Amino acid sequence: MPTTPFDSLDDYISIPRVEGLALSPDGARAALTVASLSEDKTSYERALWAVPADGSGTPVRLTRSAKGEGGAAYTSAGDLLFVSARPGAGEDDVPQLWVLPAAGGEARPVTALAGGVSGLVAVAESAPVVVIAAPLMRSAETLEDDTKIRADRKKKKVNAILHEAYPVRHWDHDLGPDETHLLAIDLSDLPAETPGMENAEMPSDGPAPYPGWLPRPVDLTPHPGRSADVDGAALSADGTTLVAAMPTPEGRGSRARLVSIDVATGAHTVLFDEAHVDHAVPAISPDGSMLAHIRMPKADPNGPTDQELWLSGIDGSQPRRVAEGWDRWPGEIAFTVDGTALITATDQDGRAPIFRIPLDGSPVETVVADDNAYTAVALDRTGAGLVALRSSYMAPAHPVRVDFDGAVTEFATPAPVPAVPGTLTEVETVAEDGARVRAWLVLPDGASAEKPAPLLLWIHGGPLGSWNAWSWRWNPLLAAARGYAVLLPDPALSTGYGLDFIARGWNSWGDKPFTDLMSITDAAVARDDIDEQRTAAMGGSFGGYMANWVAGHTDRFKAIVTHASLWAMDQFGPTTDHAEYWQEIFTPESALENSPHRFVQDIVSPMLIIHGDKDYRVPIGEGLRLWAELSAHFMDEDGSMPHKFLYFPDENHWILKPQHAVVWYETVFAFLGEHVLHQMPERPSILG
Template sequence: MTDLTTDTSDIPDTAREADAATSPFADLDAYQALPRLGGLALSPDGTRLVTGLQTLNPEANRFVTALWEVDPSGRRPARRLTRSAKGESLATFTPDGTLLFTSARPDPDAPGDDDGPAALWALPPGPGEARVVAARPGGIGVACVARDSGDVVVTSATLPGADDTAASDEERRKARKDGKVTAILHEAFPVRYWDGDLGPDAPRLLVGRLGDDDDADLELRQVVGHVRHGLRHAVVDVTADGRTAVTTWDTIEGRAVSRFSLVSIDLATGARRTLLSDPDLEFEQPRISPDGSTVALQVYRRSTPDDPGDYRLAVAPLGRPGEVDNGSEHVTYREVAPGWDRWSGRPVWTPDGRALLVTADSDGRAPVFRVDVASGAVTQLTGDDAAYSDVVVSADGRHVYALRSAVGAPPAPVRLDPETPHQTPVHLRGPVPAPVVPGRLEEVTATGEDGTPLRAWLCLPDGADEERPAPLLLWIHGGPLGSWNAWSWRWNPWLAVARGYAVLLPDPALSTGYGIEFIRRGWGAWGDAPYSDLLALTDAAEARGDVDETRTAAMGGSFGGYMANWVGGHTDRFRAIVTHASLYALDQFAATTDAAHYWEREMSPEMTAHHSPHHHVDRWVTPTLVVHGDKDYRVPIGEALRLWWDLASKDTDEHGVMPHKFLYFPDENHWILTPNHSTLWYETVFAFLAHHVLGQEWRTPELLR
């Protein structure tokens, strides 16, 4: 097995412990200040890779992203391209190498409101400053560029009564603002998504082309007008000639069920044609082939109470520009690699159109795979213990670039060969060096009650051994369809390792990367195989001499919080529980979450009756830290409030004292994202663990006193 951390085997224990003490992972402020890399775009000539680097602003209360250029050859150091207080979001390149990005920073040529929405900016390939080329009152959302023609396709949120001009939308927004109106009249479900309200505006599709004049703006023309839901969460691609766009189309049908169809849009006329639509399937993540004839996509067989569904990689003919939707004659898709039991991400075509490059969770990693379109043959290109993302390929097909991360390494740019199996990536010179984690990473295996092989990552302090075993934290991932295989800034195990804990990162039933039957083991039965798998892997970790089985805690967020709640009602083996953004009463959750149409397919009355943690709270004796954000619409705050009442009404003694605590964030969402709140989250969690797991005196974090 390849160790994901820096090799420190020849360093004396005392030196390693000194390094751990001075590590940025031992200081929460230093940790928050670590730069964070994300996103990747490649110029058409293949000479420039651009990525986003997130850093703290001067007040250390917000992260700001700047764009950096990385040399694909690996020879030159990375150089910074943008700088602003608002930050930038990576978009794409035009055919002449102009970099397009979005930013809400003020336009120096149009002074006014500094709090305006994100506009589309253009940075020329040679000397010159970035300038605004398109702005809309509702901001610029999705942006993609036709490879040959240079047509730019964008989405922009627009109020329903506005015509196709920006001025009309601005007038209506001003009327609402002046009237102090924030109300939204909904006429369909859903009404919100993650941490944001849906409406009253909705995305429209617009197209334009930059002129040859360096000062020319992108004159946007509306292609698709107001539709209540169609372009929400759209994933858009455009043919190289700029004639046709393909996008997911959010369709609302009976019983307030939402599903994704796939449509093509003639960008000259706005004529829309439904390519793929089926009440039992969803069509997602489209990518048009280089010759414009075919679309690669994901096909999702929708779940039922007894079936988790399945994602398959497929291709479908695009059809002719100008064909109009007649409501019945759709194209047919062909599954690619039908025997491959993995769920891939969004596909990327090779320039010759013969293969697709994808990433997929697989056995606790997320390699890059090459899938031959004709034969379906699958080749795993990367062979290390890493997770890859943001795959791009050079126009000549000679090189593949991606961001590589791992449980023990944050994202960094790398270069790959497009055909060599199980290769070692070539690391490029990114904007910042990777921090050295304060410990080592090993793999733990076990066997489920039904004989299924199980595995987990175990992060250990360097000094942990049989004489100094480390207390154990069981960290349960969310999803539930997910895997511990990549770096996490929000749940970073190395912060706990720097404080002397071992952290177990298990993949129980429902985890991705082990095949559909592994998911099926826990589908609709969250309290069965997922729970017993977690305990089996915990038993295996505790059997090690370098782990202290007498000092343990269980922690999880979202679905991981559900499992933490299930643990609370079913065992007292842990000294403490931390449950973040957790599902607690499934009967109320299924109807109040932002995506009830999805969850109701699994949460049948029988499932909620047998697997809801709130039925077992009377057996809950473990001290618990409950954490929740009020802007969490995926797992609404009512879950935490009900859990808190049930614990408080059961465990508060005659002096008004109980062993539990509730960390509440009025303005955070499913994740705790702002740096100051993230620091408080970690401080409170570590104080709670120190008190109950290590036996130390309780110390309230300074800013919470």
């Protein structure tokens, strides 16, 4: 039998990964951000590659710095902007903005900010103007002040943060002591060549001056608090107007409002702002006359709310809703070149097609719909279609051109699609309330009635999500290469099936989501190529919550793996990074009723708990309490029990380091091998 990179975990982590896509203004070439395993196999190094955007030619590598590059975007002149911590700008190798000239030559720094650049926010399509996000210290009035404060903290080894607002953490990092600012840069002020040190300004007794040979960033959000942590931003083609979805305090939480910022003066004008409503993901028409955005009323325990598409003048005038009867949640949006429609890719029926939304009230049209998910959609400014990254469970993200007639052309890429084990099919059933529930089923090679495969039920996170796109972290092909079938269901709360399907599980996670999972598992094990006697369940985040709930409500699975999981809702609510959201979508009674910890005494299946200490979305206390309560109920007098706890002191909600991913899968497959396949217990040797 031929081997694939999925047969070996070392081969798997070595597969190059396409992580980003940008299209040049003339539509002739695309820039890809490609991650490759480092020589010592302990990290990923990211480089930029250029490929022809018509599917011809061969990829050409553009960058090679050890620090890597990302966040690429083209300027109006066709130069390539990117963010990198490569040496040559600023201090301490913090990320800065760089530009690679279209005419050739070495990349040159655009910024030298003491705190670095967080990312590119927007690039003007017909003017040399860009907006970046950058952290500045709260009390800094100038860029020089920021440099001095950071130097003082470093010299005195002070890391303390005084919080005066909520929240204090986000996903995997602390908030503060600096604040995100939006800074505008006029690229026409960038010199043709980087001057040598003989021309650089030397520090005086005061704060080190910002390099005079670089364009000085203009602060569009002085003293922003957290208002510059934007939920989308758009820059007019002429670079004069930035529309940003800026959070403003609302009790413990915040709401996003749309703010128009005059780039020349920095003046702010609020366009849309409503209590308990987020206005986000703005897009500006090519001619600068129209603004589109997504309006999202905040949810509460009564049910989910819709995500509405709205259109207005660039000044917010004459707002109206578009695509009102379209029962889908749009993703990122962009105007077509002629300004008559919007383009978006979003979840639908276990896929993520690309849609065209006419602005004249005509029905939403499908541009391309197949068994793939499309992301990073960018319109060709010449009007000749669009480009995107396409993936499925049989192929990782790879760049393609999509014509408006639905024709798809694959690009040449330095990260070709690898050979895969197994096949992909669909399973569906009808739930007890009549709802259709479907799933992807990855079958290993050789699965048959004569040789049925053991089944792994994988439960997605979110909970507002769908199993529809390739994942490097949760990759079912690794299990298929080891002989398992993998069921990837979309139960109640999943996106891509309409608002009513989400509502079925709202404020009652342990009800319809659980019964949907059991129903679709019944449909899968009814197949003659699946072994009903050898099954396990797995999940991370919300999927970990469901794995814990499954563990306390059925004994049908031989083993359960729970990663970064919610265990005790009374504890999770106040300790997660954004407590206000989780405590607002549940009633206190429902949170307790649907808390898995109440059913610990009913757990029969052996459990493998996995948690990272730097996880702020689902804090480590969830894993610790689960482990302690399993120990209290199931530990024998000799200290033994069937459960295990894999702990990562320096990982967060995701396991990101390549060798930690290897340990994760080795431990999971060893645990499943012991309990599902009845193999001898083993421990990965590197764990000691």
